[in-house]
Amino acid sequence: MRIASQSPTELVVRDSSVWISVLCAGVALGLILFGIAKAQPNTFLGAALFLLFGIIGARNTTFTFDSVRRVVNWSGYKPFKRASGTIPFDDVSDIVVEATSGGSDATTYRLSLITSQGNVPMAYAYTSSKDGYAELRSQILGFIRPGLAGAPPDTGVNADGIPADLDSSIRSLLNQRRKIDAIELLRSRGRIGLTEAVKRIDAVDKNMKAGT
Numbered sequence: 001m002r003i004a005s006q007s008p009t010e011l012v013v014r015d016s017s018v019w020i021s022v023l024c025a026g027v028a029l030g031l032i033l034f035g036i037a038k039a040q041p042n043t044f045l046g047a048a049l050f051l052l053f054g055i056i057g058a059r060n061t062t063f064t065f066d067s068v069r070r071v072v073n074w075s076g077y078k079p080f081k082r083a084s085g086t087i088p089f090d091d092v093s094d095i096v097v098e099a100t101s102g103g104s105d106a107t108t109y110r111l112s113l114i115t116s117q118g119n120v121p122m123a124y125a126y127t128s129s130k131d132g133y134a135e136l137r138s139q140i141l142g143f144i145r146p147g148l149a150g151a152p153p154d155t156g157v158n159a160d161g162i163p164a165d166l167d168s169s170i171r172s173l174l175n176q177r178r179k180i181d182a183i184e185l186l187r188s189r190g191r192i193g194l195t196e197a198v199k200r201i202d203a204v205d206k207n208m209k210a211g212t
Contacts, residue, residue, distance in 0.1 A: 001111060001123055001136065004062075011065040011143045013136070015123035017057055024054030055079060059124045065089075065143055072113075072144070078124050089144045091115045095137045097130050098169045100185060107185065109133060112168070119168060161200045162186065174205050 001015040028047040035043035061076035072092070075084035094114040098121065099107050108126030111133055112119045162170055166185065173182040179201060187197045 009067050013063045013140065016060040021054035021058040024050045061123050063122055076124060087115055092144060095140055096168055097133045099166060100126055100169060100181065111137060119172060162204060170204060171208060174208060
């Protein structure tokens with residue numbers, strides 16, 4: 001994810017894996033030409049696999065922050081799905097680094113807008129490193145609401161013993177009925193035992209079902 005362009009009235013943030021698809025298409029074309037030139041049709045299977053991988057891996061999200069209209073227009077696509085929307089600046093209360101468990105104690109990250117209607121992820125895919133996300137978050141907040149620019153994410157612990165910057169991610173996982181992933185995420189971040197992690201996640205789940 002990166003800032004694609006910026007002016008006094010517009011900030012464009014983009015996350016894209018299209019370059020991977022283009023690379024796969026180039027390799028597929030090379031294999032096809034090689035197969036034709038050498039009369040080796042078996043290379044066509046390899047070309048088809050590269051094309052398939054390129055199609056499956058194609059993802060893109062674009063968030064355009066318009067300071068004149070004070071809205072963010074966003075659009076995104078991935079295989080078999082396109083989506084778009086408009087969010088007023090006043091509906092964006094914060095931007096957080098969402099985290100999820102990637103298995104084998106690995107944690108992956110992405111930025112997400114916090115709005116009155118819920119979280120709006122700024123990327124379809126998570127990345128293995130959150131380096132640069134804090135600076136990007138600060139730049140976006142500084143553009144849409146300067147008063148929030150210097151406010152780092154809360155790193156405290158809530159009443160359920162969940163790190164504040166993981167709270168939204170854990171609630172999102174529980175909403176998706178992914179309790180095991182929520183437990184693994186808490187353990188990978190909190191360095192606590194399984195029993196304690198289950199206890200804390202169960203408390204969050206109970207409070208969510210009670211509407212708190």
